[in-house]
Structure formats: C-alpha cells, structure tokens
Amino acid sequence: MLDYGKEAVRYDASRGGEPRAVAAADAVLSLLPRGTGAPPSGTGALLDVACGTGLVTRCLAERPGLRVVGVDAAPAMARMAASRVPGAIVLGDSRRLPFRDGTFDAASAVWLLHLLSDPDEAAAVVGECARVLRPGGVLVTTVDKAAAHDVGSDIDAVLAGRPVRSPVDGADRVEQYATAYGLTRAGRTRFRGHGQGRSPRSTVEDLRRGWFTSVPPDSPMADRFARRLAELPDQEVCRPDPQFTLLAFRKPLG
Numbered sequence: 001m002l003d004y005g006k007e008a009v010r011y012d013a014s015r016g017g018e019p020r021a022v023a024a025a026d027a028v029l030s031l032l033p034r035g036t037g038a039p040p041s042g043t044g045a046l047l048d049v050a051c052g053t054g055l056v057t058r059c060l061a062e063r064p065g066l067r068v069v070g071v072d073a074a075p076a077m078a079r080m081a082a083s084r085v086p087g088a089i090v091l092g093d094s095r096r097l098p099f100r101d102g103t104f105d106a107a108s109a110v111w112l113l114h115l116l117s118d119p120d121e122a123a124a125v126v127g128e129c130a131r132v133l134r135p136g137g138v139l140v141t142t143v144d145k146a147a148a149h150d151v152g153s154d155i156d157a158v159l160a161g162r163p164v165r166s167p168v169d170g171a172d173r174v175e176q177y178a179t180a181y182g183l184t185r186a187g188r189t190r191f192r193g194h195g196q197g198r199s200p201r202s203t204v205e206d207l208r209r210g211w212f213t214s215v216p217p218d219s220p221m222a223d224r225f226a227r228r229l230a231e232l233p234d235q236e237v238c239r240p241d242p243q244f245t246l247l248a249f250r251k252p253l254g
Helices: 004-014 017-030 055-061 075-084 119-132 154-159 171-180 200-209 220-230
Strands: 044-049 066-072 089-091 104-109 133-143 184-192 243-250
Touching (some): 017 055, 017 184, 017 243, 044 119, 055 066, 055 075, 066 075, 075 089, 104 119, 119 133, 119 171, 133 171, 154 200, 154 220, 171 243, 200 220
Parallel strands (some): 044 066, 044 104, 066 089
Antiparallel strands (some): 184 243
C-alpha cells in the first residue's frame, strides 16, 4: 500500500485535483436526503471519513447550512485538510471513529474501502459509520474502485494478466456490510474521475510506487509489465477517465 504520509504533497496533482473533487462532492451531495444542510431541516452535520488532503471536504463544506467534519489517520494528510477547512479536521482511525454514537446526519467515505486489507476491516469501517449516524442518517461510499479504472484501453489489456484480489469494496460485499449493521440501500450514482485517465508512462510510475498492491514494485512481474507498457504508442497520452460508483445506505428511523 502507498505511504499516504509521503503521498500527501503530490496527492492532489496526481489524482485530478479540483475538478475530480468537485465531481465527487456533487455526487455525494446528490445522494443526501432532501433538506440535509438546507431549510427546513436547518444545519446538518456530515462526517467525511478518510478525508485525505481535504479537497473533497472543502467542496462539501461549501454547501450552505451543512456542517462538515473531516477525519483522517495520516497526520500529513490531516494537516493539509486542516489548512483547507480550518477547525473541522480530526486525526483518527476510520475503524474506530473518535465520535459519539448518533453524532452526524450523514457520512461519506470516498475512495476508502478499497484500501483496506480484508473484508473484516471494511465491515468495521461501515459499522463505525453506522454507529455515528443519527436515525435516518445516510452513509455514502464509493464501491468497485479498482474496476472503475478498467476503461477498456490498451493499458488495461497489458495489465489484464496481473493477479487481482477479490475487492473488499465490491458493491455486493459493501451492501452485505451495511445490512449487517442495519443500513438499507438508499441510492446510487456515478461521477467522472477527472484527470485520472492513465497514460503508459504514468502507469509505469504507478507500478514503481506500489499503486498496484498485487504487484510488488521491484519484482520481476513489475519489470515485465513495465516493459510491455513502454512498447505502447502515445506514451504521454492519457486514456479515458474512469467513472466511479457511489452507493448510499440509510440508517432506520426507529
């Protein structure tokens, strides 16, 4: 897995920056219950789990009447987020959130579950989000992150032979986690991952940085993929952007 402390400085530029953050925030907001953070319900509270550098958090916080709190386990990421959303960022582990039960009207977990090592960890995060939601609150989370990056390009054809683990953020699995904690499916949408279309050259760089968790960066396997990627045409040309999927789950009122 990437070291997100070291990644903090280059994270935004390497992942689409502001346009991607705006698209993600707009998609999250579209799945919140009508009235969240706006009259007649008044101020709503949303927890942005694993908020990273705070780009998405800041976009969420711009919604009138919505009070947003971000939490992240990586100190370097949390510091950057705090500079963007002052007074609203907490250092904490998503598997054991530092908040009381029923604190928030909504929670978002964008690009988080796919990073976790196994289904038990992912289920624990969903359970923690369910715990801190008030009755009627909604959890919004990305699912099938890795699959979204397969856009049918020549790069995907080269990478098709790599080992792929069963995704802990598969949509069916995430729904099972949610159901186990009493949450019910409440919506679905997709958004464009602006600036995340891969070029052959950037894909080789990602291989060497450990982005592909099933391919050790300095392994013979990585060397083979790097050689094949270097043979592709248009080395600097990005292929199409991925389309990410968000699912929403609601906590019962009673």
